[in-house]
Amino acid sequence: MSAATPTPVQLNPLGGESYRLTLPNTANTPKLARDFLTSLLRVSRHPGLVDDARLCVTELVTNAHRHTRTPLIRVHVAVNRKRVTVAVTDDGGPVGTALGTTLRPVPAATPEQEHGRGLALVESLALAWGTGSGGERYPGRTVVWFTLGRPEATA
Secondary structure (H helix, E strand, C coil), X not given: CCCCCCCCCCCCCCCCEEEEEEEECCCCHHHHHHHHHHHHHHHCCCHHHHHHHHHHHHHXXXXXXXXXXXXXXXXXXXXXXCEEEEEEEECCCECCCCCCCXXXXXXXXXXXXXXXXXXXXXXXXXXXXXXXXXXXXXXXXEEEEEEEECCCCCC
16 A cells, blocks of 8 residues: 555645545535535534535535536635635546537526526525636546635724
């Protein structure tokens, strides 16, 4: 058995601690990510954020599981005294592109549909959220993130 090589973790620009979890892309991955985040928030004294964080991370991890061909799903959590930021990263493009085929565009969700409203839910719960790429270092990766916490006081 070989020793694991540590992956450098980018410093949390807001201060605090950073944690990473890498999981295989399976049907159990959303639950594992939810449980990981729940544990971190409880020990970091953010129990009031647990329910919203569980819902948001489940949505992002489930999207990566269902809509990409990624072999691994990465969850990065940055926690400080006031906020938590969660980023979910996948390696793959949309399901159906591996053999040169593309998926048809998905129509906008209607209130009667069971699927298609998850990112709107994340937007409604989060202080901020967004998407990005792996950049030059990790081309092809997709990153979706959200931040929860107390809103800053306005002047």
